[in-house]
Amino acid sequence: MKYKVLSLFSGIGGIDLGFEQTGDFETILANEFDVNAAKTYGKNFDNLLLVEDIRDIDETKLPDFDILLSGFPCQAFSIAGYRRGFEDERGDLFFETLRIIKEKRPRVVFLENVKNLVTHDNGNTFKVIKEALSHHGYYIKYQVMNAKEYGDIPQNRERIYVVGFSNKEDYLNFSFPEKIKLQTSLTDIIDFKNKIDDYFYYTEDRHSFYSHLVEGITSQKTVYQWRRKYVRENKSNVVPTLTANMGTGGNNVPLILTDRGIRKLTPRECFNAQGFPNDFQLPEDLSISHLYKQAGNSVVVPVIERIAQNISSALKGYACPNVQLELFA
Template structure:
């Protein structure tokens, strides 16, 4: 009887990586997240039977069930070009070694890691070399690639991330390839319905210190703009700029549009749609907009994850099928000799 491959998810957030692997046919058997608000959203959509809320550093390897694939979206702020780029000097940068601890303790067949593009170049490449060498020393064969959501997920968001995939079996790694680019057919108008008036709280009016600058600079309805504290920037590529975790905390990196009713922020729902989450993804009423913006910005582009997960699982299934045929052939040869 065939079974689905089992996935354990570290730094699960609201479940973007889990959703991608689930769509690819995997079963999520364990997940961990420290942020209590992200856990509320995760449980709303996946249930809470296997989600462990708390600090991964306090979780023993022995308390994690067996699984085939480990996924990890360890915090990227330590390496982000938008942050202070402290890397391993930042406490969050140390959390990669928690991923390494679980890999070495559980020895899963494969792993999947997502992080910011700047991880590759941080500290003249030294940070990535430490990570790469540590994963190799743990016994894994590795492939990695920087991919943009608008090129690999048919999602109109300019979002570059590095994806790292590893297998214990060298043959499986050799057979694995990252997905090819696909045409971007979706536009911002497929996600944003400018004819629908949103809640008043999302609109800017004359009481805002930014209103005059927004009114002067935001002249087109077919564009997304960004408020960057002291200026307004038009995204001329006609896609959504990279969503960030701090876009709901004030005037920094806020994606804005002009609709038929005025100038407004993207709603949390629209931000999730720009990450490739389905309309059916539930948003808890008890979670504030500030937290929802943070969750969307910290999450992943689901269709990109799904495509990578599919390629991983296809390689694993193909290898298992060939190994089964080889075993059956060997058993047949043994039976014939016995006769």
């Protein structure tokens, strides 16, 4: 029997997918407020999806479940969100997650956010979250993990993952996965050979800074970015952190040198850089900018899957190796 999952702030379902790929978890209900993200979610999942503000959800009417997933909006805790934290109106959405945790008392709580959550307001923001969970009886472990180190995905993407257990034995059995060697290459997720739609290419007649791109973008072994006045090369030879505003231009657009010219990544390639499988469907009636936003807002699926596998083992009574993180309860 699979563990039942409630998914909050589901987005396009990256966290749900990572858990379901283990074969041990099944999402029974999800919630997402953004209608475009919900459209993508609906094309890839069969479970019930509530497309509404989480504030309008009556927690007393929710079905029972074993694990709660919450990738609550990260803008309130990121540099891009001006680091306002709980002063930002989006910061209180963690407490909407907590409201449901208090009512339903799931066996496991899984949270995902930007790594800046740890240091925001000199650590006070994260302290509030930890203390709120421990106050309601959860033993927690957390870790900042990079996709290129823990997911075998060539993207420099650091996120914090928090796992809370209502059962101390489950907590003691759990540890985060260890680092693995990066074997997936850029050529595995990006098409450097074939011609694609002209829209994605940079040309001299359409881009005034094209000569700077030609001068700076010289290798197919890495990914670049145009920084308004110069070309920035990713020295790690991986995709730089994908962002939600990639589709708006500026300096957030990953650029590559292909056999057919200099171009930006396609939305599908961005989804590849998040570890989504090839059969994950992208709605054809959504704009390219919306697809870029969805990719940038999502998670690295293989990292989620590896954490979910260890959670499953812990729930089954199998101790994971390397159990050594801090206890808050």
